[in-house]
Amino acid sequence: MRRILSSELEAPSPAGASSAASGLKLPALKAGWQSLKERLGIARASDTPTSHVRRQEPQDSDQDSDDDFDEIKFFSNDKRGAPAVPSGGGGRGKSSTSGGGDPGLLVLRSGDFGAILTSDSGQTTPKRERFASVSSKVLQMRATTDSTMRGTGYGMNGQLLSSSPTAVDAAGNALSPDGGLTASQSLRNGLSSNRGAWGDGGGGGPTLKVPSDTVPTASRRDSGTPGTSAPTTPSSARRPTSDAWGASTSHPHSQPHSVVARGLSSSATIPHAREPALSSSGQQLLAVSPVLPPLMRRSEWVMEDYDISRLMARTSSYVLQRATCMHSGLPVCLKTYNMAAFSRESFNMLRQEVELQARLVHNNLLKVFAAFVDDGQLAIVYEHAPRGDLGAVMERFTLGTAEVTEVVIRPLLKALAFMHSRGVCHGNLKGDCIMFMQDWRLAITGLASATNFAAASRSRRHRHEGSDSFSHPQPHHRGSGSVRSAGMPLPGASSRSSRSNMSAAAATASLLNTAPDLSSYGSRSGYGAEDGSSSHGGGPDIDYYSDPDFTTKAGADVAMVGRLMYELLVGSPPPIRLVGVDEDEDANDALLDEGDSDESSDGPGSPGRPRSQARLVSSPEELPFPSSVAPQARRFIRSMLAREAFDRPTASDLLRDPWLLSAAQTARRRSSEMRR
Ligand SMILES: Nc1ncnc2c1ncn2[C@@H]1O[C@H](COP(=O)(O)OP(=O)(O)OP(=O)(O)O)[C@@H](O)[C@H]1O
Numbered sequence: 001m002r003r004i005l006s007s008e009l010e011a012p013s014p015a016g017a018s019s020a021a022s023g024l025k026l027p028a029l030k031a032g033w034q035s036l037k038e039r040l041g042i043a044r045a046s047d048t049p050t051s052h053v054r055r056q057e058p059q060d061s062d063q064d065s066d067d068d069f070d071e072i073k074f075f076s077n078d079k080r081g082a083p084a085v086p087s088g089g090g091g092r093g094k095s096s097t098s099g100g101g102d103p104g105l106l107v108l109r110s111g112d113f114g115a116i117l118t119s120d121s122g123q124t125t126p127k128r129e130r131f132a133s134v135s136s137k138v139l140q141m142r143a144t145t146d147s148t149m150r151g152t153g154y155g156m157n158g159q160l161l162s163s164s165p166t167a168v169d170a171a172g173n174a175l176s177p178d179g180g181l182t183a184s185q186s187l188r189n190g191l192s193s194n195r196g197a198w199g200d201g202g203g204g205g206p207t208l209k210v211p212s213d214t215v216p217t218a219s220r221r222d223s224g225t226p227g228t229s230a231p232t233t234p235s236s237a238r239r240p241t242s243d244a245w246g247a248s249t250s251h252p253h254s255q256p257h258s259v260v261a262r263g264l265s266s267s268a269t270i271p272h273a274r275e276p277a278l279s280s281s282g283q284q285l286l287a288v289s290p291v292l293p294p295l296m297r298r299s300e301w302v303m304e305d306y307d308i309s310r311l312m313a314r315t316s317s318y319v320l321q322r323a324t325c326m327h328s329g330l331p332v333c334l335k336t337y338n339m340a341a342f343s344r345e346s347f348n349m350l351r352q353e354v355e356l357q358a359r360l361v362h363n364n365l366l367k368v369f370a371a372f373v374d375d376g377q378l379a380i381v382y383e384h385a386p387r388g389d390l391g392a393v394m395e396r397f398t399l400g401t402a403e404v405t406e407v408v409i410r411p412l413l414k415a416l417a418f419m420h421s422r423g424v425c426h427g428n429l430k431g432d433c434i435m436f437m438q439d440w441r442l443a444i445t446g447l448a449s450a451t452n453f454a455a456a457s458r459s460r461r462h463r464h465e466g467s468d469s470f471s472h473p474q475p476h477h478r479g480s481g482s483v484r485s486a487g488m489p490l491p492g493a494s495s496r497s498s499r500s501n502m503s504a505a506a507a508t509a510s511l512l513n514t515a516p517d518l519s520s521y522g523s524r525s526g527y528g529a530e531d532g533s534s535s536h537g538g539g540p541d542i543d544y545y546s547d548p549d550f551t552t553k554a555g556a557d558v559a560m561v562g563r564l565m566y567e568l569l570v571g572s573p574p575p576i577r578l579v580g581v582d583e584d585e586d587a588n589d590a591l592l593d594e595g596d597s598d599e600s601s602d603g604p605g606s607p608g609r610p611r612s613q614a615r616l617v618s619s620p621e622e623l624p625f626p627s628s629v630a631p632q633a634r635r636f637i638r639s640m641l642a643r644e645a646f647d648r649p650t651a652s653d654l655l656r657d658p659w660l661l662s663a664a665q666t667a668r669r670r671s672s673e674m675r676r
Contacts, residue, residue: 286351286371286378287358293369295328301372303379306334317341322384332369333382340376347378354380357447360424364415366435366445385435385443393436394568401633404568405663408434409561411442416557416651423454423544425553429560453550454542545650555645556580558654562640569629569637576617580645619643632659 285301298305306323312333313320323334337350354371361367367383387393390408399408412434419426426433426447433446544550559578566574617623620638629637636659642648654660 282373282375284373286373287354287368288370289358289361289367291361291367293328293330296325296330296369298327301370301379302374303336303377306332306379306381308334325381331384331386333384335380335382337378338376339373339378342378350378352452353447353450356424356450356452357445360419360422360447362415362418364411364442364444365418366443382445383437383443386438387436387440390431390434390436390564394431399568401569401630402663402667404565405633405660406667407440408442408568409565410655410660410664412444412561412564413651413655415442415444416554416561417655419450420544420554420557420651423452423456423542423550425451425453425550426557426560427451427553429557429564431564434564451553453544453547453553456547552580552645554650555648558640558648558651559642559645561651561654562637562648565633566623566637566641569633570624570626574620574623574637574641575615576620576623576641576643578641579643636660 283300283302305326307326308321308323310322311319312322318335318337321334321336323332324330325332339347342350351371354368357365358368358371366385369381369383371378371380373379397403412429416426416429424447426444427449428446429444430446433444435443435445437443545554556578559581563574563578563581620641620643623634623638623641625634636654636657639649640654649657
């Protein structure tokens with residue numbers, strides 16, 4: 001894996017030492033971490049910084065300016081790239097009231113710092129906060145195109161939300177102190193119907209909270225003030241702005257929430273799948289999420305719509321950048337590939353991967369908002385995960401059993417149960433595929449190695465019906481763009497060398513015009529989730545487990561969860577070789593053999609020893625655990641690490657495990673006790 005060039009989290013500061021005792025290595029993140037612990041019911045009263053205390057402080061410090069989603073913030077609180085003083089000068093004072101004498105109006109500009117907090121007296125207090133790269137263009141665009149937005153904010157999906165009257169937004173409108181909404185408010189604003197699109201409704205995350213990085217409640221000037229002129233971006237010149245935000249249902253790619261299917265989207269929501277030809281302007285929408293935030297909806301998708309703020313990773317085939325969607329102001333991750341470097345085969349596989357990830361909609365799966373081609377580049381727009389991946393979190397926090405089960409394992413199992421119910425196996429569940437959102441919602445990604453048995457199942461049904469379209473499963477390709485649809489024929493490949501001799505435009509046109517019609521194995525029959533007929537989370541009523549290949553791969557996913565849980569609680573990987581999981585079994589054996597020859601007498605696979613020194617155990621019953629791991633947790637882990645995939649419980653079984661259920665109940669009870 002390529003390490004991120006710029007970590008998504010801040011570097012530890014010297015002050016971190018004082019927090020070590022509470023398991024926190026980074027005091028700047030303490031607020032967010034404490035919020036999480038409070039939710040889990042494991043925070044001590046003494047180390048829980050309550051939001052009302054913070055709001056009473058007229059000035060903030062570095063510590064409390066960080067990611068506390070109990071506060072209203074306008075945008076990502078990422079300060080790493082932030083200058084000490086906002087560009088243009090002004091610092092805290094810059095984001096101050098203005099706007100024609102309206103004392104409640106705060107005008108923000110790109111690079112501004114500030115967030116509006118309200119003390120109990122109702123006075124607004126600018127906080128030091130960076131407004132990432134939201135440019136004034138975005139803010140102005142909103143002001144111009146939605147004059148009805150007063151009194152509203154934006155929810156997780158860019159949904160317009162009302163607010164409770166304990167804080168004010170930039171225009172002086174009331175917001176709740178924690179950015180959250182009451183149930184009635186969210187219902188009024190359609191949030192509940194939107195949640196219906198989260199597949200099985202799983203996750204159960206705090207969806208009524210509005211994470212700070214997805215709250216672009218940008219300030220607006222009143223219509224008619226100098227700052228309200230229409231945006232002057234090149235793309236805006238091509239698109240009508242008058243109805244860009246308001247009349248979304250009439251938009252070509254907008255869908256009323258009521259028609260958004262649970263789980264996989266309807267193929268009807270992906271009109272591009274039947275539009276293989278490149279548009280005259282060289283753009284094409286390849287995939288769009290059925291839960292695309294309304295503010296992101298538009299008919300043209302171009303690179304110019306993204307304000308790039310940071311390079312996150314660069315490989316020989318793609319560049320990953322953090323960016324801001326200029327339409328919505330929402331932070332995203334943009335992965336761009338050079339189309340000229342694609343073979344037809346790799347392009348088609350990447351396209352399948354993107355289609356799959358866009359259609360698999362679940363609270364614990366990272367959203368692919370859209371994928372499009374523009375100017376010889378294929379761009380995939382991902383939901384941005386501000387807390388980075390599990391590795392980054394582990395580097396900074398010590399996770400106890402409650403955090404491991406509630407923050408990592410349960411959401412992971414929910415995501416897997418959902419995917420498996422749709423016939424999709426992840427295939428590469430590792431720490432760098434496990435991302436965390438601002439509110440600690442887990443979201444898995446990395447479907448490049450996924451296998452889609454739904455497509456195979458459909459092919460088989462066709463074959464039984466007399467179709468000759470079935471072909472045997474193809475070899476499993478790893479790496480980006482290698483999603484395999486089991487039993488689905490791969491399109492013919494063209495050589496990379498011939499591709500590289502073509503111009504980008506010609507290559508793009510060629511690839512798009514010869515791509516398979518993906519709608520033919522889309523959700524209706526292939527994924528089968530849209531009818532909601534399944535007893536499991538609205539998924540298809542297909543017994544994928546009758547396919548031994550599926551059982552093996554789903555079992556491998558479960559084993560990866562077991563391995564991860566062991567590693568999180570014990571500190572080293574379990575010294576056991578897992579059938580169907582360890583890719584390079586010879587290499588793995590060699591590694592473990594090395595450990596076997598270790599003369600140390602610590603006993604087999606002593607916990608805490610590096611894997612290269614661990615002795616291989618032959619059965620999960622022999623796995624060593626430190627005394628800190630409860631017997632029930634050991635049993636739970638061992639069940640996932642059964643040697644044979646067929647002996648492992650399914651993700652759904654594990655979610656019903658009495659120990660996991662009681663752990664959740666305990667967390668909930670403690671959490672509510674603490675909040676009282
Ligand atoms: N949507 C995102 N939000 C925040 N960080 C991300 C996001 N996507 C990726 N990252 C970070 O960037 C790193 C590199 O991303 P990349 O997609 O190249 O990861 P990878 O897991 O190595 O890729 P691959 O899918 O090829 O295995 C990730 O490990 C993760 O920390």
